[in-house]
Amino acid sequence: MTFGLFLSATDKKPMYLQIVEQITSKVLIGDWPADMALPSIRELAAATQVSVITVKRAxxxxxxxxxxxxxxxxxxxxxxxxxxKQELKQQEFVQQLDLALDLAKQLQLSDEQILDAVQQQLNKDA
Structure with missing residues (x-):
């Protein structure tokens, strides 16, 4: 049993981070509700075939x-x-915003161009 976690050895992210992200996602979408017992560190390590130290860090x-x-x-x-859930959504928003800003920098957009693009999106949805 993997408890619905799918870890990939080919993913560039460390295993502990994959565990963190997947559990956080399960909590956010409600698959793992408040006060639900998590598998023990040893159970999860055995199920996902990673070390106890990795799960403990997660x-x-x-x-x-x-x-x-x-x-x-x-x-x-x-x-x-x-x-x-609200805090997790806020954290996800900030992470997505960071990705968008990184892309904007790669495109060499100015701050004004970035703000204009955001304003256009806001106006589009209004």
């Missing part, structure tokens, strides 16, 4: 991002924070 990153909480003796659970 869980630590998820804890830092407040996506999960870990309770000694009980295990790890999806956070019950009411604003979690």
């Amino acid at each position: 869980y630590l990153e998820l804890e830092r991002a407040c996506v999960i909480v870990t309770q000694a003796g009980r295990g790890s659970y999806v956070s019950t924070r009411a604003d979690l």
Whole structure:
């Protein structure tokens, strides 16, 4: 059982980051609801065929991002924070914006051209 995670050895992203992104995505879309128990570090490591250290690092990153909480003796659970989904959406927006700005720099667009393009999109959707 892989718990619905699909890790790729050919992906340029490290395995721990693939785990972080996929769990975060599952929480965001509601596949893994608040207070759901996550597989233990050992279970997930065995299921995904990665080291325990890799899964532990992913869980630590998820804890830092407040996506999960870990309770000694009980295990790890999806956070019950009411604003979690909104915060994850905000983080996704910033990541997508960073990608768009990187592309704009590659295209050598000026700040004014970037702002004009954003304004055009806003006007188009209004």
